[in-house]
Each structure stands twice: as C-alpha cells, then as structure tokens.
Amino acid sequence: MACAALQRFAPxxxxxxxxxxxxxxxxxxxxxxxxxxxxxxxxxxARTRHRLLFDETYVCxxxxxxxxxxxxxxxxxxxxxxxxxxxxxxxxxxxxxxxxLPRRLAQIFNRDGRFKVYELPVQLPGAxxxxxxxxxxxxxxxxxxxxxLLTERVQTFGQFPQADA
Numbered sequence: 059m060a061c062a063a064l065q066r067f068a069p070x071x072x073x074x075x076x077x078x079x080x081x082x083x084x085x086x087x088x089x090x091x092x093x094x095x096x097x098x099x100x101x102x103x104a105r106t107r108h109r110l111l112f113d114e115t116y117v118c119x120x121x122x123x124x125x126x127x128x129x130x131x132x133x134x135x136x137x138x139x140x141x142x143x144x145x146x147x148x149x150x151x152x153x154x155x156x157x158x159l160p161r162r163l164a165q166i167f168n169r170d171g172r173f174k175v176y177e178l179p180v181q182l183p184g185a186x187x188x189x190x191x192x193x194x195x196x197x198x199x200x201x202x203x204x205x206x207l208l209t210e211r212v213q214t215f216g217q218f219p220q221a222d223a
Contacts, residue, residue: 061073063207063211064204064207067207068204071204076092078092078095080099080101080102083095083099083102083190084102084105084106084192087106087190087191087192087195088192088194090192090195093191093195093201093204094189094190094191094201094204094205094208095189095190095191096111096187096188096189096190096208096212097187097188098114098185098186098187098188099188099190100186102190103188103190106190106191106192106193107190107191107192107193107196108188108189108190108191109188109189109205109209110186110187110188111187111188111189111209111212111213112162112187112212112213113184113185113186113187114160114161114162114184114185114186114187115160115161115182115184116158116159116160116161116178116182116184117158117159117160117161117164117175117176117177117178118132118156118157118158118175118176118177118178119150119156119157119159119164119167119168119173119174119175119176120150120154120155120156120157120173120174120176121150121151121152121153121154121172121173121174122171122172122173122174123154126174127176129176130176130177131176131177131178131179132156132176132179133179134179134180147167147173150167150173151172151173156176158178158182160185189205189208189209191205
C-alpha cells in the first residue's frame with residue numbers, strides 16, 4: 059500500500075498518523091503541523107484544498123459459523139436484533155456479534171476469510187473520504203508528489219468486491 063511505496067521511493071520520509079480535533083485541522087494544515095487530513099470532513103471543503111479519495115459504503119460482518127443466513131444480505135429482523143459497533147477482528151472472532159462498519163475496513167479485517175460479510179438490510183448514507191491540505195502548499199513539490207502517491211495507492215487499495223454471495 060502507500061506505506062510500502064513511501065518506504066521504497068522516499069525512505070527518509072516518516073509517516074505519522076495524528077488524531078486531531080476537527081476544529082484544529084485547518085490551522086494545523088496552515089502552519090504545516092499536518093501535511094494532509096484524510097477523512098470524511100465536509101465542514102473543511104469550503105476552507106481547504108481537497109481531493110476525493112473514495113466514496114465509502116457500509117456492510118455488516120460476523121464470524122463464520124453454522125446457522126448463518128444464506129445470501130449476501132441479512133434480513134431486517136436479524137439486523138435490528140444484534141448489537142452494531144465498529145469492532146476489532148479479535149472481538150468479532152470470538153463472539154456471535156455482527157458489526158456494521160465501512161466496507162473497506164471489513165475487507166481488510168476479512169483478508170483471511172474467517173468472517174461473513176453481508177450487505178445491510180437498510181440504506182445508510184455513505185461517507186465521502188477526502189484528502190485536505192492548505193492552499194499555501196499547492197505547489198510544494200514534495201507535498202504534491204506525496205498527495206499523488208497517496209491518492210493513487212488509496213484509490214487502488216479501495217477496490218474491493220461487494221459482500222459475500
């Protein structure tokens with residue numbers, strides 16, 4: 059993914075993920091405390107430069123086990139009877155919980171195939187994930203290169219199939 063490409067092409071560049079309150083992101087970008095902010099941040103689109111990375115949808119995921127509903131979607135009754143939360147694979151791996159989570163995250167968690175992924179029985183609004191930066195750094199060659207690299211890697215990384223059939 060982006061980390062491997064970054065290490066290969068720019069081994070001295072350090073990648074650090076820094077949780078930042080939304081109200082502080084614009085200033086952190088302006089003073090170069092952050093190079094980019096990547097998330098669903100519609101409140102920043104009018105005040106920062108930004109680029110669409112992908113549109114996200116949601117799925118339901120649970121541990122594979124006998125007795126699961128067949129098909130690609132659980133029914134509404136099952137959906138409303140189980141707890142829904144974004145959980146670590148270790149929690150889902152030892153419980154019968156279902157988790158409603160972003161499709162890409164479900165695909166990452168399910169690389170080894172131990173979970174069953176379902177389409178949701180209800181429509182939830184998706185999330186638009188964008189990369190934001192301050193206009194002062196539009197032409198900074200290093201940051202332009204890194205924006206392009208991250209955009210390419212994130213967009214290709216996000217190409218996953220639909221939920222299990």
